[in-house]
Amino acid sequence: MQPSSLYKQHDFTLGKGKKATVQDPSTAEKIKSAAKKLFTKKGYAAIRTRDIAEEAGINLALLNYYFRSKKKLFDLVMKENIHLFLGAMIENINNNPRTFDEQLDFIVDHYIDLLLQNPDLPFFVLNLLQSGKLPAEDKDDPLFRNIQQLRNSFLKNIQQAMEKGKVKNIHPLHVIANMMGLIIFPFIARSLLMARAGHISRKEFEELMIERKKLIPEWIRSIMRAP
């Protein structure tokens, strides 16, 4: 018999289970993290349920036992990825940095850290963009509300700075695109850059990315600076 809840009676998201044998992750947890690893890097179509079962070291049937279907498991994993990816924004809102410069520093710093810790995350975003299925902005999801709020405040800050003549007149899309591109692109093209732009080790690459936490805000400012 199949469990009605996606998580069965497990509640491993909180790890508050009655007996909580923590040393060994629960089966459902193993499946989910295997799925996250594979789906994130290669997308939905390229991964077979058997790949996930093998990666998790479990019997194939358990995948359906705990998560009903490949699609449901995928949706779950992607939802978590979205929250991981946009989560930094919440921190930003909560920290309430007011000026453009503060926002800039904060976003760059947090996203580079996030990408260093989750190197496959960019591919997940690309899979989203590629599939053309951007999640609709859910007015009720506090996460999306925060994103919207941050974006509006960010855009307003740019506009105000331009009106005051502090920065060059530049379309906000350029600023947003440049920020995102400078932050994310090196992680997307990581293998290409490491192999082809001089032979760079993993460690060197990561050091360069850390260096970018300081450089990118300077670059963005210099790009925007009125001549």
Add this chain to the structure above:
Amino acid sequence: MQPSSLYKQHDFTLGKGKKATVQDPSTAEKIKSAAKKLFTKKGYAAIRTRDIAEEAGINLALLNYYFRSKKKLFDLVMKENIHLFLGAMIENINNNPRTFDEQLDFIVDHYIDLLLQNPDLPFFVLNLLQSGKLPAEDKDDPLFRNIQQLRNSFLKNIQQAMEKGKVKNIHPLHVIANMMGLIIFPFIARSLLMARAGHISRKEFEELMIERKKLIPEWIRSIMRAP
């Protein structure tokens, strides 16, 4: 009976057929361009041979009749994409721009034009990166030799400018990554940028990209300029 050549007796790559009924593309051509459209945007695994047949408006069996297998068709299409993507480099070499500034202007200009004309091309690169199967640099392929030559000359130019104190001391990977990111990323994130960074029409987006042909070289120079 199956044809031994991938193209059978057709030689539609050159369109120099004896009777050249040009008004209607040959069946093989229809299949190939349907495959290119779909594979480029969504990758190998997400596309079924039946999708290609439908898109091309042909019987499924013709795909195998002309191209033997899904994989062979994919490889063919991707090879053409690689040449399309790297082709601008050959022009660059042939034009022999010597200085870093000339190279910079040339590359930015050509790649933005290329991406404006082939909006799905970035996804093909991403699929390559995602699959982890970067094509080995074929020492015999003149294209790869040109790329290598351009890269080396580009890197050398950066080094020399730094030694002369003309530009800030900066790791070449930053320069390469910034260039590529600023050029390519807006096309990758196009749907996201258009929908979310203010509501931008297709026409506006393209005008902004054309504007970037002028701006990106300035940005790169300002980034590299010694303070």
Add this chain to the structure above:
DNA sequence: CTATCGATTAATCATTTGATTAAAATCACT
């Protein structure tokens, strides 16, 4: 101890999907 219930397994099912086949249609050439 054993009855019970959730967890796990091996086997199997049903559908999808890449590929093939044999016949029919179309074309080139006389």
Add this chain to the structure above:
DNA sequence: AGTGATTTTAATCAAATGATTAATCGATAG
């Protein structure tokens, strides 16, 4: 029109793949 080659079609095959089932295992309560 006739003939042979090429192209196209509908039907089908075989393998891959998502999902299910029935049996078994293992822990826990009574």
